[in-house]
Amino acid sequence: MDMTRWIDTGMDAPDGHAWRRPAPDDCPDCDCCTAALCEGGRKSVFGCAFLLSQADKADKAIWDRVSKCPCSSAEKSGTMAHALAEHRAEQEKV
Ligand SMILES: [Zn+2]
Numbered sequence: 001m002d003m004t005r006w007i008d009t010g011m012d013a014p015d016g017h018a019w020r021r022p023a024p025d026d027c028p029d030c031d032c033c034t035a036a037l038c039e040g041g042r043k044s045v046f047g048c049a050f051l052l053s054q055a056d057k058a059d060k061a062i063w064d065r066v067s068k069c070p071c072s073s074a075e076k077s078g079t080m081a082h083a084l085a086e087h088r089a090e091q092e093k094v
């Protein structure tokens with residue numbers, strides 16, 4: 001079993017190789033988060049990006065990527081963001 005998997009963070013180092021970081025527990029539904037991050041992201045109205053570590057939040061490439069995570073978006077049913085969007089739509093109908 002391969003214990004050391006790495007994901008491409010989308011950043012390129014000056015010498016041409018891409019920075020990578022360990023992905024010990026990838027989410028099966030997206031390519032930006034770990035499963036644990038998405039699990040938390042679904043329960044948060046702010047989504048996955050809000051739950052990143054300070055270091056990752058400070059990294060714009062990571063922030064941009066994770067803030068677009070489909071797993072915690074308002075379009076995905078079962079997420080807190082989705083429940084909130086539905087609630088708002090419901091109120092607008094009345
Ligand atoms: Zn995910």
Ligand SMILES: [Zn+2]
Pocket residue numbers: 027030032033034037038041048069070071072
């Ligand atoms: Zn995510």
